[in-house]
Each structure stands twice: as C-alpha cells, then as structure tokens.
Amino acid sequence: MQIATVQTEIAQSRERGPLREIKIPPCPELLTRLRAAMALQEPDLSEVQAIASADVAMSATLLRVANSPVHLGDGAPCVSVGQAMTRLGLDATAELMTGFLVRNSIPVNSPHLQRFWERSSRRAMAMRLLVPKIPGLDPDIAPLFGLFCHVGMPVLLQSVRGYGATLVEAGARIDRPYVATENANHKTDHAVVGALVARVWGLPQPLMAAVRLHHDFTVLSDSQLEPGVAILVAAGLVADQMMRRAEGLKPDADWTQQGERVLDWLQISLTDVEEWTDQLAGIEEAY
Structure with a gap:
C-alpha cells in the first residue's frame, strides 16, 4: 500500500x-494561518503572535503554561503573548496553539x-x-x-x-x-x-x-x-x-x-x- x-x-x-x-x-481559519506561518523556511513570528492574540482563551492557555512552575523557575511571570512565546519556544507554542484550536473545533461532550x-x-x-x-x-x-x-x-x-x-x-x-x-x-x-x-x-x-x-x-x-x-x-x-x-x-x-x-x-x-x-x-x- x-x-x-x-x-x-x-x-x-x-x-x-x-x-x-x-x-x-471545517478546519479552523486560525489553524490554517498557523500552519502557513510555520511552513515558511523562516517561520513568521509576528504572524504566529497575531494568531495567538486573536483568541483570548488561546492567549490565556499560552500564558498559563509559560507561567507554570516548570517553565517559570526563578523568572518573572509572563504578562504578554510575546513573552510566553519566548519562554516556551516557537515549536512548543505552535503545538499548544494547534491543540487548542483542534479541541475547540471538535468538542467532545460525551461520557x-x-x-x-x-x-x-x-x-x-x-x-x-x-x-x-x-x-x-x-x-x-x-x-x-x-x-x-x-x-x-x-x-x-x-x-x-x-x-x-x-x-x-x-x-x-x-x-x-x-x-x-x-x-x-x-x-x-x-x-x-x-x-x-x-x-x-x-x-x-x-x-x-x-x-x-x-x-x-x-x-x-x-x-x-x-x-x-x-x-x-x-x-x-x-x-x-x-x-x-x-x-x-x-x-x-x-x-x-x-x-x-x-x-x-x-x-x-x-x-x-x-x-x-x-x-x-x-x-x-x-x-
């Protein structure tokens, strides 16, 4: 095969x-944009940040993870999406955003x-x-x-x-x-x-x-x-x-x-x- x-x-x-x-x-529009931004030879960081900022709940997810004890360490808490992206790294940021967008596109409310x-x-x-x-x-x-x-x-x-x-x-x-x-x-x-x-x-x-x-x-x-x-x-x-x-x-x-x-x-x-x-x-x- x-x-x-x-x-x-x-x-x-x-x-x-x-x-x-x-x-x-349908595939979420923000996911299509995210995949296009990440597919470039040099990923478009400004576009990724704009996509993350376009959804309040997605931004909150990135901030929550970036400020978790594992990532925070002795540093100051992140207060912006850009700071969260810097702390997490681009790949981890994109994976978190992808997971968020997919979950919200295909909700599961069943025992x-x-x-x-x-x-x-x-x-x-x-x-x-x-x-x-x-x-x-x-x-x-x-x-x-x-x-x-x-x-x-x-x-x-x-x-x-x-x-x-x-x-x-x-x-x-x-x-x-x-x-x-x-x-x-x-x-x-x-x-x-x-x-x-x-x-x-x-x-x-x-x-x-x-x-x-x-x-x-x-x-x-x-x-x-x-x-x-x-x-x-x-x-x-x-x-x-x-x-x-x-x-x-x-x-x-x-x-x-x-x-x-x-x-x-x-x-x-x-x-x-x-x-x-x-x-x-x-x-x-x-x-």
Whole structure:
C-alpha cells in the first residue's frame, strides 16, 4: 500500500461509500494561518503572535503554561503573548496553539470519550519526546499524529447514531479488534474517518496515511509504503504504551499482540520505554 492508495480509498468511500454521511467540521481559519506561518523556511513570528492574540482563551492557555512552575523557575511571570512565546519556544507554542484550536473545533461532550482531548494532548507530548529517540520520526508530523490519531472517534460520535454503544462494545470485546467492531456496526471505523479529517483539513499526506493505518501493523513489512508512515504507526504504539504505563493501566490489545514486534522493528527495548515514560511524566508537569 502507498499513500496514494490510501487517498484513493478515502476519496471513493467519501463519494459513494459509508463516509458520505459523515460530517467533517471545517478546519479552523486560525489553524490554517498557523500552519502557513510555520511552513515558511523562516517561520513568521509576528504572524504566529497575531494568531495567538486573536483568541483570548488561546492567549490565556499560552500564558498559563509559560507561567507554570516548570517553565517559570526563578523568572518573572509572563504578562504578554510575546513573552510566553519566548519562554516556551516557537515549536512548543505552535503545538499548544494547534491543540487548542483542534479541541475547540471538535468538542467532545460525551461520557463515552471522557478526557479524550487530554489524552490526545498527552499522546502528542509523547510523540514529541520520541522524535530524537527514533531515527526517521518527523519532528513536524509526529506531534500532529499524536493529536489526530483517534480524532475519528468524536467525529463518528457526532455523526453516526449508535456509535456511543459501539464504543462501549468495542472496548469490552476481546474476540476481535476494536476497528472490527466499528466496521461490523457502521461499515467504517475511526481510523478511516480520522484520515478523512486529515485529508479535508489539508494536513500532511504521511499523517493522513498513518492515521488510516495506525491499527494495521502489516505496514512494518510493507515495502511499497513510504517509510515515514510506518515509523509514525510504530512510534504511535510506543507512545500509547507510555501513556498507559504512566496511568497505571494494563497494556491494550495492540501492544499485547504487536508490542514486541514493534520494539524489534524500531530497535529499542522495553527498558527504553520505561525510561521515556518517566521523562514524559516530567514534561506533563508543565501542562
């Protein structure tokens, strides 16, 4: 499979398949502007600051994080967006803004997806942590993948009758994969819908493909697939396991079945994952 194959699948499902009735929220204008400003060879700092200042709540988020004990240290509290950006750094600022804009574009008000965006943000942090540790992991796409990995779930919950019950059933069943239950009930799943969101929002193609394939570990041996996609999928499973360890949860079905294979493929060890989990806990203190 190649990225182009994934694109074709999503397009066909949208035109005449089960995705026809799925309502995709529009990409926020401020996010489009932010991505354009960050995509320049020399990111436009003035534009990023203007975008951050355009939303009072987003500005407050940046100031809150910049003034957290981890970032504040012995310094004076930040009182402006510009000061917060300087203290946090441009990449961290852009990631915080992206998370804020996505959360507010796809709200989740359901007991079936408690703490959804909190956990998505934590996954994005874990992916950022893994960038220098896993060769080939794209520093621009990895945190986005962490944030968008399961975005199909709230979209399905808003668009498809009975999907809440499917979430409960899929989480309880041990006889088949999560996405198998989704497909049995709705003829699509959160991986496909998440890829559609990425496509509609104009996000990077490797991200779109990785979201589509994040439960499909045959990508590790697929010589036709662009290597960056497989690395995202493998690193995503490691990030999820780090989160579960940090929360004191048992490994999920994907890790139980594929964890050892993924570790071997990435040439890392379980000890590495444990050490990185401790590092992740330290980063989370800032947020």
